[in-house]
Structure formats: C-alpha cells, structure tokens
Amino acid sequence: MSAEDGEELPIAAPEPSDRVSDPSDAFQALGNEIRMGILETMLEFSDGDTTAESDDGDHAESTPSTPTFSALFDASEVDTTAGFAYHLDELVGPYLRKVESGAEDGGEGYELTYAGERIARAIATGTYTQRVDHPPTELDDDCPFCSRAALTAQANDNRVTVRCEHCDRRLLRLGFPPAGLDSHGAAFPAAFDRHHRHRLSLVRDGVCPDCSGAVDARLATLSPATEDLLPAEHTDHVQAEFSCSRCGMTLRAPVALSLLSHPAVVSFYHDHDRDVRDRPIWNVGHEWAETVLSEDPLAVRVVVELDDSVLALYVDERVDVIETQRATAETAETVETAETVE
Numbered sequence: 001m002s003a004e005d006g007e008e009l010p011i012a013a014p015e016p017s018d019r020v021s022d023p024s025d026a027f028q029a030l031g032n033e034i035r036m037g038i039l040e041t042m043l044e045f046s047d048g049d050t051t052a053e054s055d056d057g058d059h060a061e062s063t064p065s066t067p068t069f070s071a072l073f074d075a076s077e078v079d080t081t082a083g084f085a086y087h088l089d090e091l092v093g094p095y096l097r098k099v100e101s102g103a104e105d106g107g108e109g110y111e112l113t114y115a116g117e118r119i120a121r122a123i124a125t126g127t128y129t130q131r132v133d134h135p136p137t138e139l140d141d142d143c144p145f146c147s148r149a150a151l152t153a154q155a156n157d158n159r160v161t162v163r164c165e166h167c168d169r170r171l172l173r174l175g176f177p178p179a180g181l182d183s184h185g186a187a188f189p190a191a192f193d194r195h196h197r198h199r200l201s202l203v204r205d206g207v208c209p210d211c212s213g214a215v216d217a218r219l220a221t222l223s224p225a226t227e228d229l230l231p232a233e234h235t236d237h238v239q240a241e242f243s244c245s246r247c248g249m250t251l252r253a254p255v256a257l258s259l260l261s262h263p264a265v266v267s268f269y270h271d272h273d274r275d276v277r278d279r280p281i282w283n284v285g286h287e288w289a290e291t292v293l294s295e296d297p298l299a300v301r302v303v304v305e306l307d308d309s310v311l312a313l314y315v316d317e318r319v320d321v322i323e324t325q326r327a328t329a330e331t332a333e334t335v336e337t338a339e340t341v342e
Contacts, residue, residue, distance in 0.1 A: 026094040026115070034078060034087045036123060039095060041075045042067070042112050043120035066109035068101045095119060125179040131157050132181040137189055144283045145169055145230075151282065153189040155181050160192050162282040170229060171282045193280045200281075201261045203242035203251055204319070213246025217319040219298040220252070237290055238298055240319045255315060256288040256302050257281060264324040268304065268311040 030036065045067045067075075069088065078084040088110075092098060095116035101109030112120060122128055134155035142149050143164040150166035158178050162171045176192050184191040199209040206215050220241040222230070230237075240258040243250045259265055260276055269276040279285050287306055293299045297317040304311050314323040 029090050029094060030119065032087060032090075034076070034084070035091055037076060038072060038088060038091060039112070039116060039120040040123060041072060042096065042110065042116065043124060045071075046112055046117065066099050066101050066111045068107055068109050072110065091116070125177060126182075127177060127179075130178040130182075132178040133157065134181055134186075134188060137186055139189060139280075139282070141280055141283045143167060143169070144171070144286075147286075153192070155188065160188070162189075189280075193282075196281055197260065197277075199251070200253060200258060204258060204261065208244035208247060208249050210249045211244060211247040213244045215242050215244050215249075217242050219255070219300065219315070219317050219319060221298075223252075226252075236292065238292060238300060242319075253281075254284070255290055255300055255319070256284050256304075258319060259302060259313060259315075259321070260284065262313065262321060264311060264313065264321070265304065268306065268309075268326070272306040272309065274306065 046065050048065065069081075069085070072088065073081055073084050076084060078087075088096070092110075095113055096110050097113055099109050099111050101107045132155060136152040136154040139151040139153055139162070140149075141151055143151055143166065146164060146167040146169075148164065148166040150164050151162060151171070152165055153160055153162050155161075155176065158175055158181065159173055160176045160181075161173045163169065164171065174192075174196055176188070176195060180191050180195060181188050202209045203215050203217070206217075207213075208215050218241050219238050221238055226239070238255065239252045240255050241250065241252050242258075260279065266276055285304075287304050289303045289305075291301045291303070293301055293314075299317060300315050302313045302315060308328055310327050312325045312327070313321050314325075316322050
C-alpha cells in the first residue's frame with residue numbers, strides 16, 4: 001500500500017541491536033600502540049588526507065578511503081607483514097570492517113566502523129589523552145546575582161568554571177573538550193557557550209548529546225548543593241532536569257535557560273531587534289523572571305520583558321511549553337495579579 005492511496009504506511013520495527021563484542025574485549029583491542037596507529041591512519045584515509053605518488057613520480061594522487069592491507073602496512077612502521085596482520089585482525093569487528101577496496105586494481109580493503117571513527121577522532125582531538133588548563137578570562141557580562149562586572153571563566157582539567165570575583169559565587173562548572181580549549185585560546189568562553197547551548201537544544205528535543213539516546217524531561221526542585229550556591233531570594237526556583245535513559249547523562253538548568261531556543265522566544269527577541277544568542281548561558285539577562293504556579297504537579301510561568309512588551313511561557317511538569325502569551329508590561333502585570341488572587 002503506497003502513501004498515495006491515502007493510508008499510512010506501516011512503521012517498520014527497528015532491528016535488534018547487535019553486540020559485536022563484549023566491552024572488555026573491545027577496549028582490550030585498543031591496548032597496543034600499533035593498533036592505535038592503524039586507527040589514526042584509517043582516519044586519515046577516510047578524511048582524504050593521505051596521498052600517494054603516481055607511477056611516474058611527477059605528482060601526487062589521492063588514495064581511496066578504503067585502503068588495502070598493503071596501503072596500511074606501507075603507512076605503518078611495523079617491520080613484518082605477519083606482525084602487522086595480527087594487529088589489524090584484532091581491530092576487525094568492533095573498529096574495522098573488510099570491504100571491497102576503492103583501488104583501481106580492486107581487492108579487499110578496510111573501513112572504519114562507527115565505533116572505530118569515534119575512537120580515532122577522540123585520539124586525534126585528545127579527548128582521552130590531554131588535559132588543558134586556562135587562566136581566568138574576564139567576561140563582558142555582569143553577574144546575575146550582584147550585577148557587578150566581575151565574571152571570569154577558568155578552565156581546569158577540561159572543565160570550565162564561571163565565577164563572580166565580587167560575590168564569590170560559582171555560576172556553573174561544565175566540561176569542555178580539550179580541542180575546544182586548545183583551538184580557541186583566550187576566546188574559548190564564546191565557543192564554550194555555543195557548545196552547551198547546542199547540548200541544551202538537543203536535550204530539549206529529546207536527544208541525548210552524548211549517545212543520542214532518548215531523553216526524559218521534568219521540572220525539579222533545587223538540589224541542596226544548588227541551593228547553597230544561590231542567594232536566598234532564588235531558592236524558591238525550580239530547574240529543568242533532562243536525563244538519558246540509555247547512558248545516564250543528566251543535565252540540570254534554570255528553566256529560562258532551557259527555553260532560549262524556543263521559537264516563541266527567538267521570535268520575540270527578533271521582533272525587538274535583539275538576538276537571543278547574545279545572551280550567554282551564565283547570564284540570560286535581567287529581563288527574565290520565573291514564578292512557580294503549581295507544586296503538585298510542578299508548573300511555572302517564565303516571563304521575559306523587552307521594551308515594555310512581555311512574553312509569558314507556561315511550562316508544565318514535562319518542561320513542555322503548553323501556552324505562550326504576548327502583552328504589554330502593564331497588561332501582563334494585571335494578569336499576574338489576577339492569577340495570584342485566584
């Protein structure tokens with residue numbers, strides 16, 4: 001039955017996942033310098049970074065992304081083909097698969113599996129091998145608690161801490177890949193901000209930024225550790241909590257911060273000639289306010305005010321925006337008073 005007949009096509013059930021190897025065996029296969037070198041070489045072939053001289057030696061030509069055994073052996077520093085073949089075979093399965101070579105003379109070649117590419121790129125970017133520190137960098141934004149221009153961002157062991165030097169409060173502490181700290185230098189705070197905004201956008205869409213598994217969302221009261229970091233007037237707030245059912249990733253953020261990519265918010269800022277992307281994750285701006293409307297189940301109203309205009313977003317316990325309203329600041333104040341009286 002086709003979709004043109006007006007009936008929905010049946011949805012095919014996903015194939016059962018296939019475990020290629022046990023985790024202990026998969027990681028044991030990486031415990032050798034030669035094998036790690038093979039994965040690095042395979043990544044170069046896959047990305048088209050490896051070239052070879054033509055027969056006449058006059059120019060270089062690109063090599064196929066599915067290199068043969070001979071091409072991989074020639075790129076290595078191993079003395080014997082027998083020893084190289086042993087290490088190559090240990091990678092086949094979890095990290096490499098045998099395919100038809102892209103070389104002109106055909107034959108058998110190799111390509112990276114998904115896991116192989118992830119490991120190879122982790123090696124190339126230093127994810128598991130580099131620790132990057134960066135001295136405190138002054139930020140242009142004011143502290144959301146004391147309103148002083150005293151915020152700094154400092155990296156230690158691939159984690160970035162944003163802190164106010166005036167009120168001595170830590171605003172956040174989140175991981176950032178070493179390649180990001182290395183390549184962006186003193187400008188790393190902007191890249192760090194974009195990195196975590198992207199992660200927030202993914203979890204709001206129900207996708208884990210670490211493993212792409214399904215993400216559950218809920219409103220949650222503040223943890224004791226978070227309460228200790230906040231001024232007393234902020235301890236009645238709630239947070240948006242996102243958790244992955246597959247890898248266990250958990251991310252907590254202020255509700256307002258989790259809404260920065262919502263279409264109603266983006267449109268509201270655009271209509272006032274503002275770009276919401278200019279609001280960093282450590283200070284979304286003084287124009288935001290949150291009010292808990294219900295405790296069982298939890299529900300909040302998040303309000304943002306720009307140029308005497310107000311956007312209100314009503315958020316339920318699953319962190320879904322169930323309603324939005326626009327009004328002038330005066331009208332919004334009247335509505336808020338009426339809701340409080342009720």
